[in-house]
Amino acid sequence: MKALVWFRNDLRLDDNPALLKAAETGLPIIPLYVHDPKNPRPLGGASRWWLHHSLESLDQSLQKLGARLILKQGDTASILDQLVKSLPISHVFWNRRYDQASIAQDSALKAQLKKQGLTCQSFQGSILFEPHTIKNNQNQPFKVFSPFWKHCLKHAQFDVPKPAPVSLNFYQPCVAESESLDSLKLLPTYPDWAGGLRQAWQPGEQGAQDRLKVFIDQGLLNYKTQRDHPSSPATSLLSPHLRFGEISLRRLWQMIQSHRLIKPELDNDADHFLREIGWREFSYYLLFYFPDLPTVSWRADFKNFPCAHDQALLKAWQKGKTGYPIVDAGMRQLYQTGWMHNRVRMIAASFLIKHLLQPWQWGEEWFWDTLVDADLANNASGWQWVAGSGADASPYFRIFNPILQGERFDPDGTYVKQWVPELENLSSSFIHKPWESDQKTLVQAGVQLGKTYPAPLVNHEKARIFALQAYEVMKGQVD
Ligand SMILES: Cc1cc2nc3c(=O)[nH]c(=O)nc-3n(C[C@H](O)[C@H](O)[C@H](O)COP(=O)(O)OP(=O)(O)OC[C@H]3O[C@@H](n4cnc5c(N)ncnc54)[C@H](O)[C@@H]3O)c2cc1C
Incomplete structure (x- = not known):
C-alpha cells in the first residue's frame, strides 16, 4: 500500500x-x-x-x-x-x-x-474560507466585498499551521516513472526573454518565506499609507508565491497576527494587509459561483459594450508606448519583471478599457501571459473591477485620469523614470505629461516626442468623453 x-x-x-x-x-x-x-x-x-x-x-x-x-x-x-x-x-x-x-x-x-x-x-x-461555507443571511452568495469580508472575519478561526514533516517514507521505485523537468519545456529558449524575471524573483518555498520575512520587518509598518505608491517597497510581493501555493495562507495569517501582538502599532497596517488577502478570497469566491468570470462580464449589460477592437492600439499598450508615462512604465515593468504594482495595474487596465475602448478580455489575456502571478480568479476579478462590469466593481463612469494618478502616486516621477528611461531627465512638473512641456525643456531633457518617446495615443479629455458616450450607447441598448 x-x-x-x-x-x-x-x-x-x-x-x-x-x-x-x-x-x-x-x-x-x-x-x-x-x-x-x-x-x-x-x-x-x-x-x-x-x-x-x-x-x-x-x-x-x-x-x-x-x-x-x-x-x-x-x-x-x-x-x-x-x-x-x-x-x-x-x-x-x-x-x-x-x-x-x-x-x-x-x-x-x-x-x-x-x-x-x-x-x-x-x-x-490554498484559501482561508471555502466558498460553499460562506453565504449571506438569505443563504445566497455575497456579491459585495465588505459584507463578505465582515462575515469571513467573524469566522476566522483557523487550525494552527503545521510544519513540514521532518522526513518522508518515500516509495523509491516510483522514480522510474518520472519525466524530467526539462522535458516539460516550461522555460523560454529562443529567445530567452526571462532575464528580468530571474533578476527579480526567487520562486519556491524558501523564496516565499524570505519575502514574507522582509515584508514583515520592513514593509508592513506603513503598508496602509504607502501601498499605493509604486516606487515604494511597501507591498509584500507575495502574489506569485501565493498563486503557486508556496506559502500557506494560514501560516501567513498566523505570522501577521502574532507580529501585531508584539508590535501593536502595526494594527492598522496588518488589518489593511489582511483585507487585501480578503480580496483574494473574494476573487476565488466569485470564480466559484461565476465560472465564466475570466471571459464573460458579470453584469449582463456590459456584454453589449461597443468596444473598438483595434489591434494596433492593443500593441502600443502592450509595448508601453501609449505616450502616457505612468501607463507605459507599468506595462514595461510587467514585460521586464512579470509583475506590476497594483495601483498601476488599475491605471493601465483602465486606460486600455476606457481610453482605448478595447475589450477588458484582451487585457486579461495579456496579463495572463505576462504576469508571474497570473491567477484565474484574481486576474479576472481585477479586470472586471476596473471595467465596471464585475461584482462590487468600480463604476464605469469613474475614469482614471492617468496624469493625475501619476502626479498623486508618483509625484517626483521616480517610478516612471525607472521604467521609461528616455524620460529620466524630464522635470517632475512634466514627467506625467511631457506633451505639455515647452520645446526648450524637452530638448534639454533629450526628449523628442514622437521619436524618442511617443506622443500620446489619445487626448485624455476627448477619450473620457468617448468612453462616457460608449457607456451611454451600451445602456441605451439595454433599456
Ligand atoms: C487588472 C488587474 C489584474 C490583476 N491580476 C492579478 C493576478 O493575475 N494575480 C494576482 O495575484 N493579483 C492580481 N491583481 C491584484 C493585485 O494587483 C496583485 O495581487 C498585487 O499587486 C500583488 O502584489 P503584492 O503581492 O505585493 O500585493 P500586497 O499588497 O502585498 O497584497 C498581498 C496579497 O493579497 C492579494 N491581493 C492584493 N490585492 C488584491 C486584489 N486587488 N485582488 C485580489 N487579490 C489581491 C494578493 O494575493 C497579494 O499577493 C490584479 C489587479 C488588477 C487591477
Whole structure:
C-alpha cells in the first residue's frame, strides 16, 4: 500500500494538509505533479517560467527529506489511471482547487478512484474560507466585498499551521516513472526573454518565506499609507508565491497576527494587509459561483459594450508606448519583471478599457501571459473591477485620469523614470505629461516626442468623453 500526494497549486512542504495526511498514514509516499497543458487553462509564458523553478525548488526540498518529486505531463485523468494501475497505490491525497473546471475534474477522479477501491481525500490548502461555507443571511452568495469580508472575519478561526514533516517514507521505485523537468519545456529558449524575471524573483518555498520575512520587518509598518505608491517597497510581493501555493495562507495569517501582538502599532497596517488577502478570497469566491468570470462580464449589460477592437492600439499598450508615462512604465515593468504594482495595474487596465475602448478580455489575456502571478480568479476579478462590469466593481463612469494618478502616486516621477528611461531627465512638473512641456525643456531633457518617446495615443479629455458616450450607447441598448 502506497500513498500518492498530488501537488497542484500548493508547491510547498510547510502546512500542506495533503502531504501531512499522507505522511501520517506511515505509508511510503509518491509525491506527484502533473503538468496538464490544457487544464484548467494553458499557462502563460511568465507562469510557465515560474512553475519550472517552483517545481525544481519543491523537488530539492523533498530530496532533503529523502523523497523526489515525480513529474508527468499530459492528460491528468489518463496519467492518474496509468499510475494507479502500474504502482501499488492505495491512498490518494490532494488539496482542493476552486474553479469549476478543476472541481469537475477532481470530483470525477475522486469518484473513479473510490470505485477502484482506493482511499481518496481532499483538503483545504490554498484559501482561508471555502466558498460553499460562506453565504449571506438569505443563504445566497455575497456579491459585495465588505459584507463578505465582515462575515469571513467573524469566522476566522483557523487550525494552527503545521510544519513540514521532518522526513518522508518515500516509495523509491516510483522514480522510474518520472519525466524530467526539462522535458516539460516550461522555460523560454529562443529567445530567452526571462532575464528580468530571474533578476527579480526567487520562486519556491524558501523564496516565499524570505519575502514574507522582509515584508514583515520592513514593509508592513506603513503598508496602509504607502501601498499605493509604486516606487515604494511597501507591498509584500507575495502574489506569485501565493498563486503557486508556496506559502500557506494560514501560516501567513498566523505570522501577521502574532507580529501585531508584539508590535501593536502595526494594527492598522496588518488589518489593511489582511483585507487585501480578503480580496483574494473574494476573487476565488466569485470564480466559484461565476465560472465564466475570466471571459464573460458579470453584469449582463456590459456584454453589449461597443468596444473598438483595434489591434494596433492593443500593441502600443502592450509595448508601453501609449505616450502616457505612468501607463507605459507599468506595462514595461510587467514585460521586464512579470509583475506590476497594483495601483498601476488599475491605471493601465483602465486606460486600455476606457481610453482605448478595447475589450477588458484582451487585457486579461495579456496579463495572463505576462504576469508571474497570473491567477484565474484574481486576474479576472481585477479586470472586471476596473471595467465596471464585475461584482462590487468600480463604476464605469469613474475614469482614471492617468496624469493625475501619476502626479498623486508618483509625484517626483521616480517610478516612471525607472521604467521609461528616455524620460529620466524630464522635470517632475512634466514627467506625467511631457506633451505639455515647452520645446526648450524637452530638448534639454533629450526628449523628442514622437521619436524618442511617443506622443500620446489619445487626448485624455476627448477619450473620457468617448468612453462616457460608449457607456451611454451600451445602456441605451439595454433599456
Ligand atoms: C487588472 C488587474 C489584474 C490583476 N491580476 C492579478 C493576478 O493575475 N494575480 C494576482 O495575484 N493579483 C492580481 N491583481 C491584484 C493585485 O494587483 C496583485 O495581487 C498585487 O499587486 C500583488 O502584489 P503584492 O503581492 O505585493 O500585493 P500586497 O499588497 O502585498 O497584497 C498581498 C496579497 O493579497 C492579494 N491581493 C492584493 N490585492 C488584491 C486584489 N486587488 N485582488 C485580489 N487579490 C489581491 C494578493 O494575493 C497579494 O499577493 C490584479 C489587479 C488588477 C487591477
